Amino acid sequence: MKVLVCIKQVPDLESRFKPNAEGLWFNETDLAWRMNEYDEYAVEQAVRLREQLGEGAELTVLSIGPDRVVEAIKKALAMGADKAVHVQDPAVAGKDPWQVASIIAAYAKGEGFDIIFTGLQSQDRGSAQVGVSVAEQLGYACSTTLVGFEYDSGTIIAKRELEGGLKGVVKLKTPALVTCQLGLNVPRYPTLPNIMKAKKKEIAQIAVADLLVEEPVAATVSFHAPARKGGGIVLEGALEDLVDRLMGILNEKTAVLR
């Protein structure tokens, strides 16, 4: 049984973002990078499935991007993936979700994965398209927004998170792709011995040109800060002064202190 988990490396979202020279995406200078949070849940669920299946199962982690994404790949290997594929593409940020999905599908087509895990969306782009698009391109059954996952002999019972706390329960036959929502599980921290072991695991390198055949279907024409709606007061300064000023505002604008 073969399992694939697709991960993306994203900037720390607490960062301050500035447009790059072309004004089409953010400037990467001074950003710290980490594994996309949704993908941490995907990796954890894939590793749990790998553990459930035991010998004979194999879990591959895939990431697309420049050399820095190897750090995210190493984390997934330390969490328990068996091997990795790094699709080398310094220009991945300029590709649209359809192309990104086509790269993954082109790789996965020859591999015969039974189950593919992805995050629901990336924290930086947030389009929530790539996972479903990979499934469509491969002709896999697919469900999204998972907060529950169980597998038994070719059948997945998935719990989808809907609005207002409602959940939908879905049965999928493999081969299938599922996208993982926050809260699906509790992603593990890699232990030191597992980090050491991961250093010996294989990371295959594939040039993106070997997998990319699709043209883009959409273009980013601008990346910019949102227009501030204004009206809000911003308080900055020393702690006691901030407390004074906020108390003044609450007394004036609300009745909660009366």
Place this chain on the structure above:
Amino acid sequence: MKALLIGEYREGKLLDSTNELFGFAAQLGAETAMLLVGSDSALPSYGGTLYLADAAVCGEYNPDLHKQLIVEAVGRENPDCIVLMHSSYGWDLAPRVAAALKSAQVSEVTGIVADGFEVGCCNAKMRRTVKPSTAKAVITIQGGAFPAQAPGGSPQVVKVSGAAGGGLEFLGYEPAEKKGVDLTKAEVIVSAGRGVSKKDNIPLIQALATALKGELGASRPVVDAGWVEHSHQVGTTGQTVSPKLYVACGISGAIQHLAGMKKADFIVAINKDRDAPIGEVADVLVVADVLQFVPALTARIGR
């Protein structure tokens, strides 16, 4: 310009958000037709053409079949865009429709601009303008970004149907957990976000809530981490609240959270990050370390 709008129906009811699709189409200046997998006992207040499939036959969640029905309606209407809500239904279905039509998809649109569609990115801190390069485009719109607008009238119903296929079977719904706290009645809510750093700090936020005679709320990451139980969660997947005062402590302001609290009468946000998106809805943004500021504020109120 013509738009095919995809209505949403769940547990036997037409969802209110369906009216936001009309709001989007109006801003786009588009003619409309609608497709709904629903029921003729819950029709939208709309005088146009409605392709109606029976949810009792086609399923409320059966994406492969719903995709097929949409593709057939596209064949009859030849729209320029196919519009869905960016919801658990829409973001699941839209990429399938886009793949079937070999068309661009633009996700979670917040606005229409001269050279394309504006969408949020980087956790709602930034925006991109996206322009489809294909003749048709599949669009999902952000909840609350466009006004809900029922056009009025009765639809000209065209019944459609299809056979279920694919490797997916919907088994049923699991209801929301019983609510421990009803935040919808609270006059004051003080909510904890990821910025409170750890579970041990939750009592600091609870103390401010108590001092203000309010309830404790929480953002999703705090609930997922197990610091606060789910019944306190504010946002799309938790409770939607409208208190007299909402205090967001260390909450960056993901759209799913904002959707649950932006109707509060007065919003105070406490955050280290001056650029945090919570600042967009806050009446007052206090730029401070929440772990220092909140206890200081609690102490002052108690005086």
